Amino acid sequence: MPRPSRTPARPSSGKNPSSGGGKFSHRPSDYRTRQPAHEYELEVLPGLEEVAATELSGAKLARDQRGLRFWYPGDPERLTRLRSAVAVYRVKAWDVPRPRGLLGHQQLGELTDFLHQVAEVGGHRSFRLSAAGKESGVMQRLAEELQSGLELPHDPQEGELLIRLRPETGGPGWEVLARLTPRPLSARAWRECNMGGGLNATIAYAAHKLAGQRDEDRIFNPMCGSGTLMIERALMGPYDALVGVDISPDAVACTQQNLRAARRQIEVAQVDALETGLPARSFDLIIADLPWGDAIGNHRSNNILYPRFLEEMHRLISKHGRLCVITHELRLFETVLREQDRWNARELFQVYSGGHHPKAYLLGKK
Ligand SMILES: C[S@@+](CC[C@H](N)C(=O)[O-])C[C@H]1O[C@@H](n2cnc3c(N)ncnc32)[C@H](O)[C@@H]1O
Structure with missing residues (x-):
């Protein structure tokens, strides 16, 4: 039998990943006086929602038919260190009846800014679109516009900035979800070797x-x-x-x-x-x-x-x-x-x- 190893000295930050600063809420109005909050959606394996809520400082996540939503005004970098979630997306809705509306001058500018902010957090090096009908002419135009606006290559298979488009939850428009990290959070950096039967x-x-x-x-x-x-x-x-x-x-x-x-x-x-x-x-x-x-x-x-x-x-x-x-x-x-x-x-x-x-x-x- 090997000798059990003892914990090395605490990391210099002494920080547990789940104990960083920042408060979470499902009510954006709480933060009117602070920096603007952004809306996020958390992808969590069903059954682990409570653990995820605890990791998010105990805040109640608002659940709708699409996923777990919350508003967060703090440094989004903290969200890239969540360990109980599969992925975290920043969300923004546009009051357009169909995706073509996102190609309008103002909407495209806002969308590019929104995605720029996410890419700054995650350091993504390419992007891809995920939407029903993603082969359509509108989606191809959108990909071309984003490629020049974001100055990132469009890689439909492996693009790191995953951009999901879907009808707005509970509203008339369309919403865009942008994954904060180039890879899912559950794909740990330490996992170089995978095994059949490996645990998520x-x-x-x-x-x-x-x-x-x-x-x-x-x-x-x-x-x-x-x-x-x-x-x-x-x-x-x-x-x-x-x-x-x-x-x-x-x-x-x-x-x-x-x-x-x-x-x-x-x-x-x-x-x-x-x-x-x-x-x-x-x-x-x-x-x-x-x-x-x-x-x-x-x-x-x-x-x-x-x-x-x-x-x-x-x-x-x-x-x-x-x-x-x-x-x-x-x-x-x-x-x-x-x-x-x-x-x-x-x-x-x-x-x-x-x-x-x-x-x-x-x-x-x-
Ligand atoms: C479900 S897998 C564990 C997967 C692991 N949690 C991961 O994430 O990769 C079960 C493991 O039990 C091991 N195993 C089965 N019988 C064993 C035994 N008697 N002693 C030690 N390991 C055993 C198998 O070799 C296998 O690697």
């Missing part, structure tokens, strides 16, 4: 937030795969110790590559999580994304793995320790919990992602 990083962030972060935690991530849970935790702040294992050498190599990209020195070992040989009560937080029985493992092997996993984690966890489990094998997991009858368990969230609807549970010893 926003789910890993949410699981850690709800399982609790404590500076004194000794943390174990069995079955680490590509390292999503470990790396997200390492980026969230101090802990006492952190160690990960996976039975697959490819997974260990993948985690190591991602750790290097994240500039975190945490040892990972190719070890069977059920046979670590570690002493009892070694950890205060064990967090695991178990094989779901499709991309990784199968239902038959999970019937054997799940009860053994829960038994061994019961041994490894401290008296008041927390075990956080993410799984899509809901029936199996809940059956084993009932049969073993040695855990207090509660559901943290259920999230919808890529056609799956896994749950995260938090367990403590009875």
Whole structure:
């Protein structure tokens, strides 16, 4: 087994990404006396809205049929560091009956200014349009006008500044959404290696937030795969110790590559999580994304793995320790919990992602 790594000294800013300045609101009028607020739309995996609202300083996000909206008067750079959202878009509506109206002299000027501001925040190097009928003559004209107005190349496939056009929510006009960052926020910069069955990083962030972060935690991530849970935790702040294992050498190599990209020195070992040989009560937080029985493992092997996993984690966890489990094998997991009858368990969230609807549970010893 590798030696659990301890948290390096706090980053010099000492800032948790979620604790930056700035206030959020769903009521623009609150900010009449401050700098003008802009409207944003947040794309969040269904099930993680509460975590996202907490990350946005607890403000209520206004939900309409299209998404989660909020007004923000502060530095938009802060929004580019959100970790619970898939993407964040600045939104502006134009009182035009159809997209052709955006080609009017005034509208085009306003649209170009609006997109310029977003590109200044995100440093985008190209743009693309996303709209129904994006091959139409109007859209092609718009792309040409924006190409010269923004001085950015139009790249219909890979353009970094994603510009979405759609009928205005609850209004007669059209609205434009511009993604603040060149890549989705959920596509983490540290992810150089991907694996089938890799967890969406926003789910890993949410699981850690709800399982609790404590500076004194000794943390174990069995079955680490590509390292999503470990790396997200390492980026969230101090802990006492952190160690990960996976039975697959490819997974260990993948985690190591991602750790290097994240500039975190945490040892990972190719070890069977059920046979670590570690002493009892070694950890205060064990967090695991178990094989779901499709991309990784199968239902038959999970019937054997799940009860053994829960038994061994019961041994490894401290008296008041927390075990956080993410799984899509809901029936199996809940059956084993009932049969073993040695855990207090509660559901943290259920999230919808890529056609799956896994749950995260938090367990403590009875
Ligand atoms: C769902 S994947 C984890 C994915 C990971 N959360 C990520 O984001 O990449 C489950 C992992 O469990 C590992 N695994 C299965 N049985 C194991 C065992 N007995 N000990 C350690 N790892 C195991 C598999 O190799 C696989 O990498």
